[in-house]
Amino acid sequence: xxxxxxxxxxxxxxxxxxxxxxxxxxxxxxxxxxxxxxxxxxxxxxxxxxxxxxxxxxxxxxxxxxxxxxxxxxxxxxxxxxxxxxxxxxxxxxxxxxxxxxxxxxxxxxxxxxxxxxxxxxxxxxxxxxxxxxxxxxxxxxxxxxxxxxxxxxxxxxxxxxxxxxxxxxxxxxxxxxxxxxxxxxxxxxxxxxxxxxxxxxxxxxxxxxxxxxxxxxxxxxxxxxxxxxxxxxxxxxxxxxxxxxxxxxxxxxxxxxxxxxxxxxxxxxxxxxxxxxxxxxxxxxxxxxxxxxxxxxxxxxxxxxxxxxxxxxxxxxxxxxxxxxxxxxxxxxxxxxxxxxxxxxxxxxxxxxxxxxxxxxxxxxxxxxxxxxxxxxxxxxxxxxxxxxxxxxxxxxxxxxxxxxxxxxxxxxxxxxxxxxxxxxxxxxxxxxxxxxxxxxxxxxxxxxxxxxxxxxxxxxxxxxxxxxxxxxxxxxxxxxxxxxxxxxxxxxxxxxxxxxxxxxxxxxxxxxxxxxxxxxxxxxxxxxxxxxxxxxxxxxxxxxxxxxxxxxxxxxxxxxxxxxxxxxxxxxxxxxxxxxxxxxxxxxxxxxxxxxxxxxxxxxxxxxxxxxxxxxxxxxxxxxxxxxxxxxxxxxxxxxxxxxxxxxxxxxxxxxxxxxxxxxxxxxxxxxxxxxxxxxxxxxxxxxxxxxxxxxxxxxxxxxxxxxxxxxxxxxxxxxxxxxxxxxxxxxxxxxxxxxxxxxxxxxxxxxxxxxxxxxxxxxxxxxxxxxxxxxxxxxxxxxxxxxxxxxxxxxxxxxxxxxxxxxxxxxxxxxxxxxxxxxxxxxxxxxxxxxxxxxxxxxxxxxxxxxxxxxxxxxxxxxxxxxxxxxxxxxxxxxxxxxxxxxxxxxxxxxxxxxxxxxxxxxxxx
Numbered sequence: 001x002x003x004x005x006x007x008x009x010x011x012x013x014x015x016x017x018x019x020x021x022x023x024x025x026x027x028x029x030x031x032x033x034x035x036x037x038x039x040x041x042x043x044x045x046x047x048x049x050x051x052x053x054x055x056x057x058x059x060x061x062x063x064x065x066x067x068x069x070x071x072x073x074x075x076x077x078x079x080x081x082x083x084x085x086x087x088x089x090x091x092x093x094x095x096x097x098x099x100x101x102x103x104x105x106x107x108x109x110x111x112x113x114x115x116x117x118x119x120x121x122x123x124x125x126x127x128x129x130x131x132x133x134x135x136x137x138x139x140x141x142x143x144x145x146x147x148x149x150x151x152x153x154x155x156x157x158x159x160x161x162x163x164x165x166x167x168x169x170x171x172x173x174x175x176x177x178x179x180x181x182x183x184x185x186x187x188x189x190x191x192x193x194x195x196x197x198x199x200x201x202x203x204x205x206x207x208x209x210x211x212x213x214x215x216x217x218x219x220x221x222x223x224x225x226x227x228x229x230x231x232x233x234x235x236x237x238x239x240x241x242x243x244x245x246x247x248x249x250x251x252x253x254x255x256x257x258x259x260x261x262x263x264x265x266x267x268x269x270x271x272x273x274x275x276x277x278x279x280x281x282x283x284x285x286x287x288x289x290x291x292x293x294x295x296x297x298x299x300x301x302x303x304x305x306x307x308x309x310x311x312x313x314x315x316x317x318x319x320x321x322x323x324x325x326x327x328x329x330x331x332x333x334x335x336x337x338x339x340x341x342x343x344x345x346x347x348x349x350x351x352x353x354x355x356x357x358x359x360x361x362x363x364x365x366x367x368x369x370x371x372x373x374x375x376x377x378x379x380x381x382x383x384x385x386x387x388x389x390x391x392x393x394x395x396x397x398x399x400x401x402x403x404x405x406x407x408x409x410x411x412x413x414x415x416x417x418x419x420x421x422x423x424x425x426x427x428x429x430x431x432x433x434x435x436x437x438x439x440x441x442x443x444x445x446x447x448x449x450x451x452x453x454x455x456x457x458x459x460x461x462x463x464x465x466x467x468x469x470x471x472x473x474x475x476x477x478x479x480x481x482x483x484x485x486x487x488x489x490x491x492x493x494x495x496x497x498x499x500x501x502x503x504x505x506x507x508x509x510x511x512x513x514x515x516x517x518x519x520x521x522x523x524x525x526x527x528x529x530x531x532x533x534x535x536x537x538x539x540x541x542x543x544x545x546x547x548x549x550x551x552x553x554x555x556x557x558x559x560x561x562x563x564x565x566x567x568x569x570x571x572x573x574x575x576x577x578x579x580x581x582x583x584x585x586x587x588x589x590x591x592x593x594x595x596x597x598x599x600x601x602x603x604x605x606x607x608x609x610x611x612x613x614x615x616x617x618x619x620x621x622x623x624x625x626x627x628x629x630x631x632x633x634x635x636x637x638x639x640x641x642x643x644x645x646x647x648x649x650x651x652x653x654x655x656x657x658x659x660x661x662x663x664x665x666x667x668x669x670x671x672x673x674x675x676x677x678x679x680x681x682x683x684x685x686x687x688x689x690x691x692x693x694x695x696x697x698x699x700x701x702x703x704x705x706x707x708x709x710x711x712x713x714x715x716x717x718x719x720x721x722x723x724x725x726x727x728x729x730x731x732x733x734x735x736x737x738x739x740x741x742x743x744x745x746x747x748x749x750x751x752x753x754x755x756x757x758x759x760x761x762x763x764x765x766x767x768x769x770x771x772x773x774x775x776x777x778x779x780x781x782x783x784x785x786x787x788x789x790x791x792x793x794x795x796x797x798x799x800x801x802x803x804x805x806x807x808x809x810x811x812x813x814x815x816x817x818x819x820x821x822x823x824x825x826x827x828x829x830x831x832x833x834x835x836x837x838x839x840x841x842x843x844x845x846x847x848x849x850x851x852x853x854x855x856x857x858x859x860x861x862x863x864x865x866x867x868x869x870x871x872x873x874x875x876x877x878x879x880x881x882x883x884x885x886x887x888x889x890x891x892x893x894x895x896x897x898x899x900x901x902x903x904x905x906x907x908x909x910x911x912x913x
Contacts, residue, residue, distance in 0.1 A: 333696025698758030830897030
């Protein structure tokens with residue numbers, strides 16, 4: 001039992017509450033002990049939360065540590081190393097077998113640490129996107145985390161909101177809800193606050209809203225009946241159990257690449273071993289060669305580096321306010337060729353301010369910016385006259401009543417707003433004339449709301465005014481003007497003929513040409529609440545609102561253009577308004593008849609039948625509907641473009657899903673939009689998108705760099721063993737030495753390459769094709785070229801050591817081991833971006849590369865000086881001559897690396913690495 005503030009006890013599970021849809025509204029509210037006009041108090045909320053717990057589901061089950069550890073011992077690579085260890089034990093080479101087992105354990109430990117950190121980082125990123133809900137508590141509307149909801153909370157919902165608990169409707173207007181996540185019904189379900197029989201099935205409970213669903217249209221006032229695991233969604237275990245994470249396409253391609261290399265090497269190893277036996281070599285030596293080849297080919301560091309590179313890239317994006325919700329988006333970002341962006345809040349500040357009000361016969365200027373509650377209203381001729389002031393107050397009264405926003409102010413005239421920025425700007429303008437929504441609603445109670453419709457672009461509310469009903473309407477001028485029959489001037493209501501309607505249309509276009517967002521305001525009286533609110537209206541005037549361009553947008557667009565990325569504004573605003581903003585941010589040259597601006601309202605159908613020339617030159621699509629946004633995405637994708645699309649509303653969700661990269665606004669975006677997107681902007685800034693694309697390109701370039709680096713190192717090891725075996729020379733490298741090198745000189749530099757910050761040149765290149773493979777023909781040529789140079793250097797060093805210096809075989813093997821180790825270390829500098837300087841580039845500027853080289857040099861020194869390690873690796877002191885040969889031959893791959901890159905860049909494809 002829980003005691004409320006009034007002293008009445010609240011049962012944990014009140015009788016009948018589990019069938020809330022069948023209860024009378026008053027009975028339900030009595031059970032929950034809540035007044036819908038006030039909501040719960042903070043004390044009542046705390047008590048109910050202590051009783052019912054947080055409003056959470058076990059929606060994500062963290063991946064267990066033991067499962068992460070066990071996954072390190074899966075795969076063909078591990079199996080191959082295990083077979084190599086087994087063969088070593090079979091042939092009584094106990095130290096080698098133990099060493100291979102240790103390598104397996106070390107590799108697993110490194111992989112575990114990296115994956116564990118990556119998994120935990122991903123889990124931490126999940127916590128950044130908390131959902132908030134609008135509630136009424138202690139008589140005030142507040143925005144609270146969804147986890148803080150308790151039974152009895154009064155919730156306010158609007159189109160685009162996620163339903164975060166089980167709710168019973170108290171009031172609703174044109175409400176429709178997407179219940180597909182719960183019932184599988186793909187069509188939004190209309191809702192109403194009617195009482196239903198107790199045996200009504202889940203799919204037919206039209207007066208209930210359930211957690212996991214989303215409001216697609218309309219508004220609602222509801223009371224929470226169940227939270228957390230007590231909700232319908234909480235009872236369905238299948239919906240709250242996290243599935244095993246799937247590998248991204250890039251990870252799958254890297255895994256396939258590794259598997260192919262393993263099987264190719266197994267075939268080569270078998271062939272060379274058989275050739276050695278046929279040539280008279282000892283069976284044990286032939287098997288040793290086969291083991292050495294198999295070990296040399298395995299890219300042990302590939303999955304480790306790929307995991308950490310992707311995870312680190314996601315963390316970097318999160319720090320820059322780009323929250324990735326799907327890992328596959330990281331790799332797709334780098335291929336983005338078109339960004340379809342909305343205007344408000346992305347290219348502009350989304351801080352609307354009313355600066356002009358056009359009354360019939362008067363143009364009123366409004367001073368004050370942002371949320372300032374003080375300002376002046378005047379005309380070019382001077383202060384407002386009494387009739388004009390009365391008509392101005394009529395217009396401001398209408399926009400204040402026809403609203404869902406909240407404006408709260410203190411005695412110091414500081415204000416706080418909740419709701420759409422356009423509506424809050426209108427409330428601020430009204431407050432400058434001492435007109436407040438709370439006071440108006442006491443005089444004119446709301447009886448019905450016709451919610452904003454994106455297709456109609458208008459909204460209406462019905463209010464009781466004594467014995468009559470007043471209808472207050474606001475919306476786009478092109479929508480409202482045809483609905484008006486009269487207009488109001490100083491002499492009263494006058495007929496609105498075609499000539500007058502055309503004059504108002506020109507005034508609206510003039511405001512739009514100045515970059516103002518324009519709304520038409522109208523009203524009428526009605527006999528009943530079920531009447532069509534959009535007929536026979538009286539036009540009161542036009543409101544012009546300014547939304548300044550965001551700082552840094554012009555520079556971000558210029559950066560996109562330099563990177564070959566097409567930026568296209570797609571907005572529902574008037575073409576003149578959109579063109580004005582487009583000119584300010586550098587999308588078009590001039591707002592006067594800007595080239596590349598297309599008025600989507602002139603399309604005969606929703607499908608844009610545009611020529612290829614129009615599509616390529618278009619930079620602004622004005623007055624576009626959600627269906628047209630979807631059609632534009634399909635058109636660009638049909639041209640093999642990777643499309644990023646920004647959106648914030650519930651009607652943007654289909655386009656966000658359809659786009660290759662759906663980008664939702666984290667501040668003003670609806671939960672439906674966020675759920676549909678692959679990336680959420682926590683600051684709603686366009687330049688964050690550009691930063692994310694740059695980071696996506698960097699991640700992909702880094703992945704390609706370390707793949708080329710690892711494979712060229714491994715190919716060189718194969719070539720060294722293969723050439724020596726074919727010509728009957730002593731084995732230049734022993735299996736344990738190769739394993740040591742693969743763990744030291746491969747993994748650490750590759751990790752450093754994987755976390756590099758990238759080159760600025762990446763954003764001066766065109767986007768890569770989405771179908772482009774990580775390793776293409778030119779990259780294979782480069783890998784082979786580098787491998788040949790490295791293997792030639794090592795074999796040359798060994799030949800000089802044996803023939804020129806007359807060193808012992810063990811010393812010559814040590815020379816080849818050290819030459820290969822150092823050559824691979826210096827080889828990392830060959831991974832610099834094509835066209836960058838030799839001394840100043842993205843590799844020399846990567847501090848992790850220098851740290852990796854230092855670690856590797858220390859470990860190599862330990863291999864030569866620490867007796868147990870030296871004995872296991874069978875290394876000896878090669879003497880001064882041997883060290884001189886080692887240093888001389890190890891720099892050859894670095895000196896010839898530029899030539900290899902130049903030659904292979906002539907192959908077809910982009911030379912971005």
